[in-house]
Amino acid sequence: HGFFEHHKHNEQYYDDHGHHDDHAVGGPSAKQLIGEALRQRVENIDHENCDPGEEDTFFVADLGEVYRQHLRWKLNLPRVKPFYAVKCNPDQKVLQLLSALGTGFDCASKAEIEQVLQMGVDPSRIIYAQPCKTNSYVRYVASHGVRQMTFDNADELRKIARLFPTAELYLRILTDDSSSLCRLSLKFGASLDSTDELLALASELGLNVVGVSFHVGSGASDPLAFLKAVRDAHVVFQQAAAYGFNLKTLDVGGGFCSDNTFEEMAHVLRSALDDYFPAHSGINLIAEPGRFYVSDAFTIACNVIARRTIQDSSANRHGNMGVNDDASYMVYVNDGLYGNFSSIMFDHQHPEAKVLRAGGQTMYDTAAADATTAPNGVEYSIWGPTCDGIDRIMESTRFNVVLDVGDWIYFEEMGAYTKCSATTFNGFSNEHDVIYVCSEPGAKALLDMH
Numbered sequence: 071h072g073f074f075e076h077h078k079h080n081e082q083y084y085d086d087h088g089h090h091d092d093h094a095v096g097g098p099s100a101k102q103l104i105g106e107a108l109r110q111r112v113e114n115i116d117h118e119n120c121d122p123g124e125e126d127t128f129f130v131a132d133l134g135e136v137y138r139q140h141l142r143w144k145l146n147l148p149r150v151k152p153f154y155a156v157k158c159n160p161d162q163k164v165l166q167l168l169s170a171l172g173t174g175f176d177c178a179s180k181a182e183i184e185q186v187l188q189m190g191v192d193p194s195r196i197i198y199a200q201p202c203k204t205n206s207y208v209r210y211v212a213s214h215g216v217r218q219m220t221f222d223n224a225d226e227l228r229k230i231a232r233l234f235p236t237a238e239l240y241l242r243i244l245t246d247d248s249s250s251l252c253r254l255s256l257k258f259g260a261s262l263d264s265t266d267e268l269l270a271l272a273s274e275l276g277l278n279v280v281g282v283s284f285h286v287g288s289g290a291s292d293p294l295a296f297l298k299a300v301r302d303a304h305v306v307f308q309q310a311a312a313y314g315f316n317l318k319t320l321d322v323g324g325g326f327c328s329d330n331t332f333e334e335m336a337h338v339l340r341s342a343l344d345d346y347f348p349a350h351s352g353i354n355l356i357a358e359p360g361r362f363y364v365s366d367a368f369t370i371a372c373n374v375i376a377r378r379t380i381q382d383s384s385a386n387r388h389g390n391m392g393v394n395d396d397a398s399y400m401v402y403v404n405d406g407l408y409g410n411f412s413s414i415m416f417d418h419q420h421p422e423a424k425v426l427r428a429g430g431q432t433m434y435d436t437a438a439a440d441a442t443t444a445p446n447g448v449e450y451s452i453w454g455p456t457c458d459g460i461d462r463i464m465e466s467t468r469f470n471v472v473l474d475v476g477d478w479i480y481f482e483e484m485g486a487y488t489k490c491s492a493t494t495f496n497g498f499s500n501e502h503d504v505i506y507v508c509s510e511p512g513a514k515a516l517l518d519m520h
């Protein structure tokens with residue numbers, strides 16, 4: 071892949087915070103492509119006469135962003151092969167691009183495994199990284215050549231001994247996930263007190279333990295969690311050797327954020343790996359990043375379906391009765407917590423609205439689109455379309471423009487744990503169009519090829 075060779079030397083490609091410089095590549099920038107896709111779509115809707123659904127929420131996905139994240143991964147963690155966590159966003163085009171880039175895939179269910187296999191991905195590029203598996207799924211993977219899977223308890227070992235005794239097993243250990251957005255160690259991971267016993271049982275059952283895995287929690291923020299986990303994994307490698315297992319692979323899981331914490335996280339992890347699992351040890355290193363790849367690649371646009379004016383009573387006392395200047399508004403859009411904003415509930419996110427179109431003007435990526443901190447900005451709360459009071463996207467934000475029914479707002483960084491956990495509550499569809507753009511010619515070439 072000549073592209074990587076070329077950009078390895080292109081240090082200014084990311085700024086100091088790891089952000090991509092839109093103009094480094096030439097051609098239209100990512101923002102221009104996304105903006106044009108958003109504009110065309112919303113300007114082509116006849117809001118007065120359209121059929122139900124034509125004004126539905128939609129996404130614009132920039133596959134170039136996924137490609138750049140892969141490059142960023144390679145630059146920062148060159149020894150670690152990523153197995154993309156499909157659960158995070160099983161978008162078919164994202165999976166196709168990642169498959170073309172040569173990543174592996176972390177799958178957690180039969181449906182995810184099937185989706186990846188149907189793309190022609192070799193089963194050896196899949197890890198069934200769910201320590202508590204469904205019996206029939208284990209039989210399914212056994213008959214489809216997917217051998218790698220995780221376990222963290224004795225019952226699971228007995229299940230695997232019965233259903234797939236030749237599987238390649240990773241012992242998932244517990245980590246300190248206290249500083250992550252979504253904690254996982256409450257539910258999964260063997261404590262270091264129990265690993266010796268588990269390895270003894272695996273040996274007794276004649277099973278094939280090939281590695282250790284961990285997950286520091288999704289949306290991790292403490293790089294030291296990686297250091298501790300790598301150190302613990304090293305202890306388990308030695309325990310396993312005492313039982314005659316020759317472990318070959320360490321799986322460092324996911325949890326990496328796409329913001330500027332990634333570089334620091336990767337730095338700490340890289341040096342821990344170099345200390346405990348140096349290149350000459352011959353140990354393979356893999357990871358299961360999800361959000362890192364897709365968070366920033368998806369922008370969502372939502373239509374304002376209703377508005378409720380809240381008159382400011384203090385303004386009335388000052389004799390401004392009837393003048394709307396001091397009003398604030400509740401705006402209701404056609405997507406919410408039960409839909410693609412499920413990330414607010416499940417992933418503890420705080421998406422920030424921007425104005426896409428108001429008063430007949432499209433204003434993506436302009437100063438007018440952004441929230442304002444000026445006290446004379448108009449205040450809004452933003453609500454989803456269902457009948458539940460919990461369905462609120464933003465409690466308060468201010469814009470310099472007045473939003474009304476038919477206008478559009480957008481949210482960036484909506485690629486991770488959004489669409490995949492959307493429901494159809496209240497009969498609102500969770501099938502939303504995705505318009506694909508690609509701000510990287512290299513990614514485009516790969517997609518055209520495959």
Ligand code: PLP
Pocket residue numbers: 155158176199200254285287288289290323324325326358359360361362
């Ligand atoms: N691997 C496993 C086993 C997970 O449970 C998760 C998320 O819950 C991931 C990988 C992906 O995590 P993230 O999207 O934070 O990288």
